[in-house]
Amino acid sequence: GQSLEQPSEVTAVEGAIVQINCTYQTSGFYGLSWYQQHDGGAPTFLSYNALDGLEETGRFSSFLSRSDSYGYLLLQELQMKDSASYFCAVRNRDDKIIFGKGTRLHILP
Amino acid sequence: GAVVSQHPSWVICKSGTSVKIECRSLDFQATTMFWYRQFPKQSLMLMATSNEGSKATYEQGVEKDKFLINHASLTLSTLTVTSAHPEDSSFYICSAHTGENYGYTFGSGTRLTVV
Numbered sequence: 001g002q003s004l005e006q007p008s009e010v011t012a013v014e015g016a017i018v019q020i021n022c023t024y025q026t027s028g029f030y031g032l033s034w035y036q037q038h039d040g041g042a043p044t045f046l047s048y049n050a051l052d053g054l055e056e057t058g059r060f061s062s063f064l065s066r067s068d069s070y071g072y073l074l075l076q077e078l079q080m081k082d083s084a085s086y087f088c089a090v091r092n093r094d095d096k097i098i099f100g101k102g103t104r105l106h107i108l109p
Numbered sequence: 110g111a112v113v114s115q116h117p118s119w120v121i122c123k124s125g126t127s128v129k130i131e132c133r134s135l136d137f138q139a140t141t142m143f144w145y146r147q148f149p150k151q152s153l154m155l156m157a158t159s160n161e162g163s164k165a166t167y168e169q170g171v172e173k174d175k176f177l178i179n180h181a182s183l184t185l186s187t188l189t190v191t192s193a194h195p196e197d198s199s200f201y202i203c204s205a206h207t208g209e210n211y212g213y214t215f216g217s218g219t220r221l222t223v224v
Contacts, residue, residue: 033213042202042215043153087152094158096143097204097213101152 002026004100006088011106012078020073020086020103028093032064032071035087037102043087046073075105083107111137111207115216122193122223130188130219132203138183139205143213144176147200159186159203193223 004024012018024032031050035043047055049064049071061074075082085102092098112135122128132142140161145153157167157178165178175197177189190197203216 040220042218044215045213095141095206096155096158098155099145099153104150 002090002092002098004088004090004098006086006100006103008101009104009106011108013108014078014080016078017074017076018078018105020075020088020105022071022073022088022100024069024071024088024090024100026090026092026098029066029069030091030093030095032062033089033091033097034060034062034073035089035099036084037087038084046086048091078107080107080109111135111205111214113139113142113203113205113214113216115203115219117219118217119220120222122221124194124223125192127189127191128193128221130190130201130203130221132186132188132205132216134184134205137205137207139186140183141206142180142186143204144178144186144188145202145204147202147218149200153202156188159188161186190221193221195223197221198223 006022033048034046037043047062054063059076064071085104087102088100089097114133142159144156147153155168156171157165159165159178159180161180167173180186200218202218204213207214
């Protein structure tokens, strides 16, 4: 079967750094994606890792270790607008995107 | 960037009626689209994969006769919720692969409320 585990909630302070971890089990793994979703909105694509290592896009970075079936999303210089749910998702051999349960990020001023 | 247009954004219907949701890829061709359902504060659950010119493939537990999917062209996929019941009330979202960096673009979603 396929499963993804990520924390249900994380709280951080504005201006700080936060890391959201994700572990996965899937058949035919092709890559790990991260999506952001604000309440009432659709998910927006943040990053994708197909190979081991760190991908950096502005304040957001994503890491993947295929041998550990593990990845994380790193958010730096947190802003209040970053308060949202963050989903890790795997792309399997059927080219489907399967989502984790999501991590709700709360940011304190 | 690649855009998927989804409408309606919200709909309220009576129990027993059918509702059609449309997703269009505006500046790219989408031979495959994915349909998700999301209940409040929960994850996106993949319902089915819509394939242009062929039958959709449904995930386990999803009733194909209740959720009719049609993908008649390279830019349009539709999901029809037939004989809707209150438990079908949910947020329905479509998605398509844009071909860029393995990004999947999502429609804006349709909030369905069945009364």
